[in-house]
Amino acid sequence: MILTETPVVTAALEAAVRAPSPHNTQPWLFELGPDVIDVVLDENRVLTVCDPDRREARLSCGAALLNLELAIAAAGRSCDVELLPEKDRPELLARVGLRARHRATAAEQRLATSIRARYSNRRPFASTPVPAGARHAVRLAAREEGAKLILLDELGLLEAVAGLIRRADHLQTLDEGFQAELRAWTKGDGSHDGVPAYAGGPRPSGGLLPVRHHGESDQTREFERDPVVAVLTTPTDGPLAQVRAGRAMQRALLTATSLGLSASFYSQPMEIPSARTVLRSLLGENEHPHIVFRLGYGFPGSTTPRRPAGAVTRIRP
Numbered sequence: 001m002i003l004t005e006t007p008v009v010t011a012a013l014e015a016a017v018r019a020p021s022p023h024n025t026q027p028w029l030f031e032l033g034p035d036v037i038d039v040v041l042d043e044n045r046v047l048t049v050c051d052p053d054r055r056e057a058r059l060s061c062g063a064a065l066l067n068l069e070l071a072i073a074a075a076g077r078s079c080d081v082e083l084l085p086e087k088d089r090p091e092l093l094a095r096v097g098l099r100a101r102h103r104a105t106a107a108e109q110r111l112a113t114s115i116r117a118r119y120s121n122r123r124p125f126a127s128t129p130v131p132a133g134a135r136h137a138v139r140l141a142a143r144e145e146g147a148k149l150i151l152l153d154e155l156g157l158l159e160a161v162a163g164l165i166r167r168a169d170h171l172q173t174l175d176e177g178f179q180a181e182l183r184a185w186t187k188g189d190g191s192h193d194g195v196p197a198y199a200g201g202p203r204p205s206g207g208l209l210p211v212r213h214h215g216e217s218d219q220t221r222e223f224e225r226d227p228v229v230a231v232l233t234t235p236t237d238g239p240l241a242q243v244r245a246g247r248a249m250q251r252a253l254l255t256a257t258s259l260g261l262s263a264s265f266y267s268q269p270m271e272i273p274s275a276r277t278v279l280r281s282l283l284g285e286n287e288h289p290h291i292v293f294r295l296g297y298g299f300p301g302s303t304t305p306r307r308p309a310g311a312v313t314r315i316r317p
């Protein structure tokens with residue numbers, strides 16, 4: 001019975017809503033049944049300009065799903081997960097069934113603890129290099145979820161991808177529709193969604209990568225000279241691959257957090273179809289890119305608000 005599971009379910013939902021999402025739209029709903037939590041894409045929160053295909057919304061729900069699973073494990077239960085369980089309900093992305101008692105592994109505990117510590121850090125990182133062991137761990141985390149995390153260590157490739165990000169960013173600054181959507185989701189203090197100005201970064205003074213402008217001041221800062229940039233890819237594309245990619249993205253980000261690393265996203269080339277095609281051709285035809293992020297040792301920042309779990313949960317009819 002769902003009532004007997006309340007502490008586990010509550011912990012799971014509170015963890016799920018901490019997932020990242022584009023412009024902090026939080027495009028998820030959770031439907032509760034007896035021993036079951038359904039993860040549903042909330043069509044009302046899809047970004048119609050930046051994400052008409054719902055790729056980023058599915059990635060976000062995939063990340064929320066992984067948080068849910070880790071929190072259930074940390075609360076002492078196992079679960080099984082069925083992705084896209086009902087053909088005629090494409091917005092129903094996953095069904096999580098609560099199962100037997102379970103003793104969380106050290107890795108599950110570590111990642112579950114990192115859920116609340118993770119946030120997007122758009123400020124410059126320290127110039128301290130990210131050691132090989134940490135790079136390997138983050139790559140392995142993505143692989144565990146069936147994805148590949150390509151670290152752009154080759155100078156030519158990094159410069160080509162960074163150039164594409166700068167170009168896509170520039171096109172988005174000229175796109176009135178994109179700017180209106182970004183403004184609508186850039187919010188002041190007190191809102192439970194959207195990106196607060198304090199979470200934005202300064203404008204880089206030169207350097208390889210732009211920073212999406214969230215209404216912060218026009219102050220400029222020098223960013224790290226040699227950024228670690230990663231692209232997460234899957235061998236196929238489509239709704240299922242996108243939910244899996246979201247899980248892989250979140251496992252990689254939580255692993256990074258647990259190792260003291262910060263991350264920030266660059267989805268500009270994913271949001272312009274021609275740029276995404278170029279990115280794919282740079283990486284290889286077998287790689288379907290989903291998200292680009294930068295990793296490094298960040299100076300402390302803060303987490304952003306979320307709608308409370310109760311506001312995004314309903315009992316299954």
Ligand SMILES: Cc1cc2nc3c(=O)[nH]c(=O)nc-3n(C[C@H](O)[C@H](O)[C@H](O)COP(=O)(O)O)c2cc1C
Pocket residue numbers: 018019020021022023024025056057059060118119120121122194195199211212264265266267268291303304
């Ligand atoms: C699929 C996806 C794409 C995103 N793209 C960007 C981006 O291009 N630029 C950016 O600054 N943040 C981007 N973000 C980060 C979100 O703005 C951020 O997750 C959200 O505001 C919640 O904040 P938090 O990550 O600090 O919890 C993206 C997040 C996701 C999941």
